[in-house]
Structures are given as C-alpha cells and as structure tokens.
Amino acid sequence: MKALVVAVAAVPFASALLVQLFGARLRRGAARVSVGAVALTFVLAAATLALALDGHAPAQFALARQWGILLFDPLSTLMAVVISGISLVVHVYSVRYMAEEPGYARFFVLLDLMTGTLLVMVAAGDLITLLAAWHLIGVLLYFLLGHDARSRAAHRYASWTLITYRLGDLPLVLAAGLLYHAYGTWSLPKIFAAIGTDPRAHAVLGVPLPEVVAALVALAAFARSAQFLLHTWLPYTMSGPTPVSALMHAGIVNAGGFLINRFAPVFVHTADVLPGVFIVGLITALIGSSLMLTQNDIKKSLGYSTMGQMGFMIMECGVGAFALAIFHLISHGLFKGTLFLGAGGVIHSAREDDGVPKDDLYTFVVEKRPANQRRPWILMAAITLAVPVVILMAAHFLVSQDYFQEQGAIVLLFFGWITGAQLIFATYRMRAQNFWRLVVLSVFSFAIVIVGYTLISHAFDLFLYPDASFRRGLFAAADIGAVRFDALVGLVTVSIVAGWVFTYYSEQGRGRRREVRAGRWWSTLYALGSREFFLTDLYTRLARALEAAATRLNVWLRWV
Amino acid sequence: MGTPGLWSVAIFLPLFPLSVIFNALFARVGNAPMRAIILLAWPQVGLVLFGILPPGRVAGGVVALAVLGSLLYAFRAIALRDVDRWTGYIATSAWALLWPALAHHAAIDTLRLYALGFSVPLALLVLVADALKRRFGAAYAGLYGGTVRMLPRLAGATALVVLAAVAVPLFPGFFALVAVMVTTIPEQPWLAVCVGLTWLLWTWGGIRLLQGLIVGPGEAVAPVADLSRVEFGFYVLTLALLIAGALRLPGVTA
Known part of the structure; x- marks a missing residue:
C-alpha cells in the first residue's frame, strides 16, 4: 500500500527528471516518456481508489520524521484519479499541440512537475507538505502560463496569477502556524483528532481556534478558486498555452474546494464561517455568470464561466454539502477541460461557418x-x-x-x-x-x-x-x-x-419612454460588465501606484 | 542585553536605519566574489556578536522594528531593476527576520543555518549578476531581456537562483520563514502578517526581475556565449545541496 501511494506522487517527478536530463537527446521522445509516466500514474491512482472503494481503512505514510506524510483516504484517492486523468488528457493533447513551440521538452517537464505537485497536495497529511505543495503550484503555474518566453503579456498575466496565489498562501501559513502552536504537531490527522476531542480547547484573541483557522483556510481557498475580488487573474490567463488553460480550469482552480474538504474536521466545529463562505460563493457565482454573458471572446467567456462555477462550488461548501462540492469540481473539471481543448477547433471552424442553425x-x-x-x-x-x-x-x-x-x-x-x-x-x-x-x-x-x-x-x-x-x-x-x-x-x-x-x-408594455429608459439601464450594466466592473483597472492602478511609491521611497532614502 | 551590544548586533542583523550601513557598503564593493563573501559572512557576524554578548531579553519593540524594517526593504525592492541593489535589499529584509526568532530564544546554531539559507541564494545571485554584467555590461532588468531564448543556461540559473532567494519551497528560506511565522503568530499575530506580506513582496520583486531579464523577444540580445555546462552545473548542484540541507533544517523539521 505504502509503495503504491508513494509511487502515485513520485512517478511524475521521476518523469520530469528524466525528461529534463535527456530531453535534448529524446526530442519528441520526451513527450512519449511524459505521457507514459502520467498514464502509469493514472493506473496507480485508479488502483488506490479501488482499494479505498473496497473498504481499506485510511492510512498515512511518513517519508520523514515530522513532515512528508502522505495520506491514503477517500478524498486523496478520488482527487488523485481526477488529477492524473485530466493531466493525462492534457499531456496527450499537448504532444501535437505544442510540437511547433520552442521549449517542447521544458513544457513537459513543467507539466509533470505540476501533476506531481498536485498529487502531493491532495495526499498531504501534514501542514508543511500541504503548504509546500500549495505554494509550489502557484510558482509552477507561473512558468506554465508564461511558457512562451517571447510574450511579455503572457508573463504579465502569469505574474498577476502568482501574486494572487501568494496572497492566498498567507492565510494558509497563518492557519498552519496557529494549529502547530496549539497542538505541537504538523500532522493533520493528529490535529483533527485533537480538535474533535475538544474543539474549544484553544482560542485566538478570544475566538475559538476552529473558527479562526476555518476562516483563514476559507480565505486561502477563495484566492485559489477565484472568488469575487480575488478573481481578476482568472480570465486573463488565456495568453498561456491552451493545454495549460485546460489543466488550470479543470484542475488547479478547483483546489479551493479540495482545501475546504480537507479541513472539514475543522469546519464541522465552526458556527459562523460557513454562512460567510456561502455568501462569497453566491456573489462570485452571480458576478462570474453575469460577466461571462458580456464577453465576446470565447476563452475569456469560458474563464468567467469557471469563476461562476467556482462560486457554485464554494457555495455548496457554504451550505455544508462538502461532498457535493467535490462532485461539482470533478464534473466541472471534465466539462471545462473538454471545452478548453475544443475551443481552438471551434474558433477555427467558426471562421468558415458558425454552424448555428437558424x-x-x-x-x-x-x-x-x-x-x-x-x-x-x-x-x-x-x-x-x-x-x-x-x-x-x-x-x-x-x-x-x-x-x-x-x-x-x-x-x-x-x-x-x-x-x-x-x-x-x-x-x-x-x-x-x-x-x-x-x-x-x-x-x-x-x-x-x-x-x-x-x-x-x-x-x-x-x-x-x-x-x-x-x-x-x-x-x-x-x-x-x-x-x-x-x-x-x-x-x-x-x-x-x-x-x-x-x-x-x-x-x-412597450412604451417608447420605457424602452429608452430600460435601454439606458442595460447599456450601463453591459458597459460595466464588459469592463469587468473596472476591478482589473483598479488593481492595475493600485499595483502601479505601489511601485511608484516604492521608487519615490528609494529616491528619498538615497537607494540605501 | 545592553544598548551598545544591541547597536552592534543591529548593524549586522540589519535594523532600520542602521541597515543603510550594509547597503552603502554593499553598493561600494565592485568585486562579485567579495560581495558573495560579504553576503555569507555579514549575518553570521551578527549572530556571533549576539552569542558573546551578555544574555538578555530582546525587547518587543526591537522585534517590531526589525519586522517593519524587513517589510520596508521588501517593499522598496519591488521597484528595483538593478540586480545587485535588489540582492542587497532582499538580504537586509531577510536577515532582519532573524530577530523574532532571537526574541523567542531559538538556538543560535539553528539561526546560523537560517541565515545561511537566506544568504547562499543571494550570494549565487551576485555571481549570476556578474555573469550578466560580463555579457551585457549591466545586470539590469528590462534593459535587454529575452535571455531564455538566447542564453538558456544563464536564464535557467537566473530563474532558479531568484526562486531560491524569494524562499520558494523547498529552499531553506521557505522553512526559515515558516518557522519565523510560527514563532511570531501566537503572541503578535500582526507581526506574523507583516512577515507574510514581506514574503509576498519578495515574490513580487523577484518576478519583476525575472520578467525583465529572461522574458521578451530576445532580439536585443547580442551574440554572446551562454554559461558553460560546468558553470551551470555549479549553480544546479549548489541549489540541490541547499534543498537537501533545507530538508534537514531544524525548527520546522526537527
């Protein structure tokens, strides 16, 4: 069992190392190695899921003394199958799609690293492993989205994504710090068991620890799953390669739902956090779906569709339907991945014939x-x-x-x-x-x-x-x-x-005056929607203002 | 701990405004290996001084000043394009974060390793900057760009070293920062938030640097030689050793 669980996470990393070392010699063979490794990972993940379905009890395997713990439980095995399955499809698609791109082997190295890191994240049985994987996903996504090194736009939007992800890492680190300080261990099963025994044993500034930790975990999930006010990076990641968009929208962005499920034993002891999660999800679902309707770029529209779906997923967590959120993220991952991988073909054929029957x-x-x-x-x-x-x-x-x-x-x-x-x-x-x-x-x-x-x-x-x-x-x-x-x-x-x-x-009633008034309303609403409520402009200005302030400060302090 | 002792330690584990001493000195030294040695030795001197001074409690105000000073330099670093100056600011920001651990009576030996974990990637960055200067006359983001296409090994080394400097997992900085946040959060949560923001600003500055150095069409890049395999191997091996060391770093992992 231990060998199987470790192999699921290890095979993609081994593949990345192989392709990195021998990519130049292997040329197109690099892709075959990578695809083969991910196919093997999928088979191994399916085997662990079969064991879990067969009723094997949850277990944990420590690779080091205090951290490096991998879990075998229903959530980790299910997510491993989803991630390796979607990654396999993306790998196969990329073999030909990326063939003409420079850095072909590097792309597969990054894909393998991302797959391995995602698998470690879902199997992480301690806070350090979870933090490391959570953080690394943002960094790897930055390089995947910016794979085309010629495109400054792609890197600009990739960096926007990384900054948002790093913003989301902060509450997770704080939550980890609070849990470690309270229970003296990084192990998630031990922490959850201790919280289950006495949820009110610890408090932070007078607030019960589970409430604080759950709120911080929810914040981290919001950033990862593009909830309202932390969503602006999502529609702009389309400058990256299409397979990366598919992997991101089908797998990475769903991590917020996974994280909330992983911390379900903390959320179950809260009273005020989940209603807040529901409201954030509801607002995101409404705004994401509305913005989707105002976009005329198919990939951007799909981006906002993802935002709306992520809102629904978080909303489901907010009503206590945690398992439903996992089902949602899997079904969304499958259909959104299909849409992204098919988007290029649709655009191409729509140039000749829109195909819409009158x-x-x-x-x-x-x-x-x-x-x-x-x-x-x-x-x-x-x-x-x-x-x-x-x-x-x-x-x-x-x-x-x-x-x-x-x-x-x-x-x-x-x-x-x-x-x-x-x-x-x-x-x-x-x-x-x-x-x-x-x-x-x-x-x-x-x-x-x-x-x-x-x-x-x-x-x-x-x-x-x-x-x-x-x-x-x-x-x-x-x-x-x-x-x-x-x-x-x-x-x-x-x-x-x-x-x-x-x-x-x-x-x-179709009075002239009423039509004009309604028309003005709709135009204003449409203009706001098509400009994404000016949030992106606001954040851009804020970032530029901060950089300008830092420059002024440097001049004032004479650069020392 | 007496005030003169604190002042001397505050020069080497830079507390603002004494941090200007290190940055002024660092800006004056032109030789890259010498810069690297300064980066490696400076915080170690501070820790040695701290160890030989009479033991005493580090006041909460000093810790707050250190964390806010760290945040200040991280913030200032987001506007920088000059690699050397960026290295100096990040070093100042990183070393100041050892104060919260000192206040919580962390073992000096552990802190030496944390300091080394912060310093080694920055020392490597100084060498990378020197390699850039020898090829283009300046290590300045946005001046040429596109090195990833023309000089893939140099671009790869730059990217990896910058990632290590901004404390990406599994480099030592990651574990050191997590340890600092864990020690700070129970008593002064707002300081832990400041440490987290400092970390975020390092990333911001780091990716701005990378964008200006490795991204772009690469047409402006003159035909210059890439790093040799041996040089590239040196960077990769050093970083691999750093990761191997980080996995055994005390504090978080012990």
Missing part, C-alpha cells in the same frame, strides 16, 4: 425574439413553479427521508427549483412548432439531471464522509438560525418572482 432556439437565444403566441400564463405559471419542486422532492426522498431538516439541503433545493423554473419559464417564451414536446423534453432532462445529480452526490457523501453524524455536523455548521434563514429565503423568493414579473411586464 431555428427556434437560434431566434430566441441570439435574436432575442420571444414567442408571438403563448399558452395561458396561469397554466404555465403553475407548471413553472410546481414541476421542479415535485422532481426535486422526489429525487431527495430517494436518498434521504429527513433531508429537509437541513438548511443547506433546502438552499440547494431552492437553487434547483429556481433553475428548473427558469428553464420552463424560458421555454414558455420560446416560439416552437411543437410546444408541448419541448416542455416535456425540458422537464424530462431536468428530472434526469436532478435525479442523477442527487444520487451521485449522495454516493459521494457516503464515500467521502461515511459517518452520518459528521455529515449532519457539517450541515449544522452551516445553519444560520431559523428566523434569519426564513427571512433570507423569503427575500430571495420575492426578488426572483419580482424579477420574473418585471420581465413579463416589460415585454408586455
């Missing part, structure tokens, strides 16, 4: 032409509101009868309901030859997605957190009190229904 969907989505003839709105409103609720409740009753006692579950159902209602609402506005067929198909696909999602996420829950009381504890940690919760749900419901009513009536 049918009902096209006229609705692209030309924004709503249906002329509609069904009775009361009937549609009833279907819109009732059908998603029925599907969601039925799906959740399949996995748990008492699911609705958890606030987090209700929030997730609420989001599912809004999504489903929005889907049917959109269908209502479409002009279709066979309207009922479209509605039935929409409802059917929605049901498939919800049932599948519910069942799979429940399976993840059982695999990652087999202890039912621990799962309940996570949901309890996300509770915000019945009154606040009911008020929040009521407020959000009223906002959404008001939004629908506004949309409906704005299309009914």
Whole structure:
C-alpha cells in the first residue's frame, strides 16, 4: 500500500527528471516518456481508489520524521484519479499541440512537475507538505502560463496569477502556524483528532481556534478558486498555452474546494464561517455568470464561466454539502477541460461557418425574439413553479427521508427549483412548432439531471464522509438560525418572482419612454460588465501606484 | 542585553536605519566574489556578536522594528531593476527576520543555518549578476531581456537562483520563514502578517526581475556565449545541496 501511494506522487517527478536530463537527446521522445509516466500514474491512482472503494481503512505514510506524510483516504484517492486523468488528457493533447513551440521538452517537464505537485497536495497529511505543495503550484503555474518566453503579456498575466496565489498562501501559513502552536504537531490527522476531542480547547484573541483557522483556510481557498475580488487573474490567463488553460480550469482552480474538504474536521466545529463562505460563493457565482454573458471572446467567456462555477462550488461548501462540492469540481473539471481543448477547433471552424442553425432556439437565444403566441400564463405559471419542486422532492426522498431538516439541503433545493423554473419559464417564451414536446423534453432532462445529480452526490457523501453524524455536523455548521434563514429565503423568493414579473411586464408594455429608459439601464450594466466592473483597472492602478511609491521611497532614502 | 551590544548586533542583523550601513557598503564593493563573501559572512557576524554578548531579553519593540524594517526593504525592492541593489535589499529584509526568532530564544546554531539559507541564494545571485554584467555590461532588468531564448543556461540559473532567494519551497528560506511565522503568530499575530506580506513582496520583486531579464523577444540580445555546462552545473548542484540541507533544517523539521 505504502509503495503504491508513494509511487502515485513520485512517478511524475521521476518523469520530469528524466525528461529534463535527456530531453535534448529524446526530442519528441520526451513527450512519449511524459505521457507514459502520467498514464502509469493514472493506473496507480485508479488502483488506490479501488482499494479505498473496497473498504481499506485510511492510512498515512511518513517519508520523514515530522513532515512528508502522505495520506491514503477517500478524498486523496478520488482527487488523485481526477488529477492524473485530466493531466493525462492534457499531456496527450499537448504532444501535437505544442510540437511547433520552442521549449517542447521544458513544457513537459513543467507539466509533470505540476501533476506531481498536485498529487502531493491532495495526499498531504501534514501542514508543511500541504503548504509546500500549495505554494509550489502557484510558482509552477507561473512558468506554465508564461511558457512562451517571447510574450511579455503572457508573463504579465502569469505574474498577476502568482501574486494572487501568494496572497492566498498567507492565510494558509497563518492557519498552519496557529494549529502547530496549539497542538505541537504538523500532522493533520493528529490535529483533527485533537480538535474533535475538544474543539474549544484553544482560542485566538478570544475566538475559538476552529473558527479562526476555518476562516483563514476559507480565505486561502477563495484566492485559489477565484472568488469575487480575488478573481481578476482568472480570465486573463488565456495568453498561456491552451493545454495549460485546460489543466488550470479543470484542475488547479478547483483546489479551493479540495482545501475546504480537507479541513472539514475543522469546519464541522465552526458556527459562523460557513454562512460567510456561502455568501462569497453566491456573489462570485452571480458576478462570474453575469460577466461571462458580456464577453465576446470565447476563452475569456469560458474563464468567467469557471469563476461562476467556482462560486457554485464554494457555495455548496457554504451550505455544508462538502461532498457535493467535490462532485461539482470533478464534473466541472471534465466539462471545462473538454471545452478548453475544443475551443481552438471551434474558433477555427467558426471562421468558415458558425454552424448555428437558424431555428427556434437560434431566434430566441441570439435574436432575442420571444414567442408571438403563448399558452395561458396561469397554466404555465403553475407548471413553472410546481414541476421542479415535485422532481426535486422526489429525487431527495430517494436518498434521504429527513433531508429537509437541513438548511443547506433546502438552499440547494431552492437553487434547483429556481433553475428548473427558469428553464420552463424560458421555454414558455420560446416560439416552437411543437410546444408541448419541448416542455416535456425540458422537464424530462431536468428530472434526469436532478435525479442523477442527487444520487451521485449522495454516493459521494457516503464515500467521502461515511459517518452520518459528521455529515449532519457539517450541515449544522452551516445553519444560520431559523428566523434569519426564513427571512433570507423569503427575500430571495420575492426578488426572483419580482424579477420574473418585471420581465413579463416589460415585454408586455412597450412604451417608447420605457424602452429608452430600460435601454439606458442595460447599456450601463453591459458597459460595466464588459469592463469587468473596472476591478482589473483598479488593481492595475493600485499595483502601479505601489511601485511608484516604492521608487519615490528609494529616491528619498538615497537607494540605501 | 545592553544598548551598545544591541547597536552592534543591529548593524549586522540589519535594523532600520542602521541597515543603510550594509547597503552603502554593499553598493561600494565592485568585486562579485567579495560581495558573495560579504553576503555569507555579514549575518553570521551578527549572530556571533549576539552569542558573546551578555544574555538578555530582546525587547518587543526591537522585534517590531526589525519586522517593519524587513517589510520596508521588501517593499522598496519591488521597484528595483538593478540586480545587485535588489540582492542587497532582499538580504537586509531577510536577515532582519532573524530577530523574532532571537526574541523567542531559538538556538543560535539553528539561526546560523537560517541565515545561511537566506544568504547562499543571494550570494549565487551576485555571481549570476556578474555573469550578466560580463555579457551585457549591466545586470539590469528590462534593459535587454529575452535571455531564455538566447542564453538558456544563464536564464535557467537566473530563474532558479531568484526562486531560491524569494524562499520558494523547498529552499531553506521557505522553512526559515515558516518557522519565523510560527514563532511570531501566537503572541503578535500582526507581526506574523507583516512577515507574510514581506514574503509576498519578495515574490513580487523577484518576478519583476525575472520578467525583465529572461522574458521578451530576445532580439536585443547580442551574440554572446551562454554559461558553460560546468558553470551551470555549479549553480544546479549548489541549489540541490541547499534543498537537501533545507530538508534537514531544524525548527520546522526537527
């Protein structure tokens, strides 16, 4: 077992060393060595996952006395398979994609190092190993994004990414320092066991230690997963090679969700952190998704789509659905990786033919032409509101009868309901030859997605957190009190229904003055969105101001 | 510890404004090996002085001054393009961070290793800067750039040495900084935050330096010889030894 766990992390590093030493002699063979090594890593990782699924108890293997501990547990084995799988696809894609680029062997060395470091990060069983891997990922990403040494733009954006990542490293180091000082060990299992025994044993400035550590870990996760205000680097990393974009959006940026899951035994003893995590995730999801719609560059749009998805992932952690966040990051990684690797081909073929059929969907989505003839709105409103609720409740009753006692579950159902209602609402506005067929198909696909999602996420829950009381504890940690919760749900419901009513009536009454006013509103909103709320400009100015201030200080102090 | 003793130690483990003495001296020395020796010896002298002085408590104000001075030099370093001056500022910033560990009665032998862990990459950077000067007349970021295409070994050595200087894992600086933060955080969390920010600013300055030296079209680079394999091997071997030493560094790992 130990040899297997160590080999999963070691093989990519060995490959990197081989390619670095013999890359010049191997030429194209360097890529074959690298691909072969990552394929072997994937097989080994799959073997560890099979052992975990088979019920082998979690274990840890120390490579040194106090740190260098690698964990064998459900989370690490699952993540190892995901990382090595995505990395293998990226490696294979890069063999031909990067063939004409200078530094071909160097690229594979960096890819191997990144894969190995990611694998060490997910298996890290102590704080030092985790910190080292967490920090190194930022540095390696900098060199991968700036692989084209001729491009100053690529390096500028790569450095922006590194600075944000380093900003996120700071709270993690502080959290590690607090934990080490309190418990006198770097070992995560020992620390988690001690916290589980007496969560209130230590405090920082009067605040219980788990609250402080969880808040710091959440901050580190926010920076890594491009949460709002720490997101500006993400859409600008497109200057890097496409395989790196795919690896980053499919794997690296998801690390925030992983980190929160790794520290789940700390989060379970908190009372005030997870609601904050939920709010940050919610804002990020809304802003990321909105910004995605205002971009006309496909890769930048995908970047903001990732930001929105990361918001959802963090939001899921914020409601206590930790395992769901892992499922989300895996599914997002797979589809986003596919989109990035396919983006180049899509752009190329779109230059010849956009391939969009001029049918009902096209006229609705692209030309924004709503249906002329509609069904009775009361009937549609009833279907819109009732059908998603029925599907969601039925799906959740399949996995748990008492699911609705958890606030987090209700929030997730609420989001599912809004999504489903929005889907049917959109269908209502479409002009279709066979309207009922479209509605039935929409409802059917929605049901498939919800049932599948519910069942799979429940399976993840059982695999990652087999202890039912621990799962309940996570949901309890996300509770915000019945009154606040009911008020929040009521407020959000009223906002959404008001939004629908506004949309409906704005299309009914088409007065000249109203159209002009609405047009101005939309133009302003669009301008703000397309300029990314000027946050990037603000940060750029801030960075330049700091550099100018440092120069003035140097002059004033006569350069000594 | 008496005031004269503190003043003498504060010159070699630079406390602002006494740090100007080291930087003024460092700027005057032109010979690269001599600069490297100064970098290696300067903090060791400070630690020896600290060891022979009568034992006493290092006041909290001195630790705060040291950490803020370190932050100041790290901040000033983000605007620098001259490699030598950057090296001096980072050295000043790094050595000042030994004060929190001194205040927490860390073993002098351990601190000597931390100081060496900070100094060796900077001494190597001085040699890299000398190699750049011999080829281009100046070790100045943004003046030529693009060395990675024309001089891959020199660019590789530059990148690795700068990474070691800004305390990237698994170089000794990483472990030393983690140890300093761990000792500082329980009693003075804000000082630990300052140490973290200092570390962040080192990275900022480091990547600005790299961007100006190794990135770019490389068309302005005159046809000059790259580092020999032996020279490149020297840098790689020294850095590998540093990593090997860092893995056994006391404090975090013992």
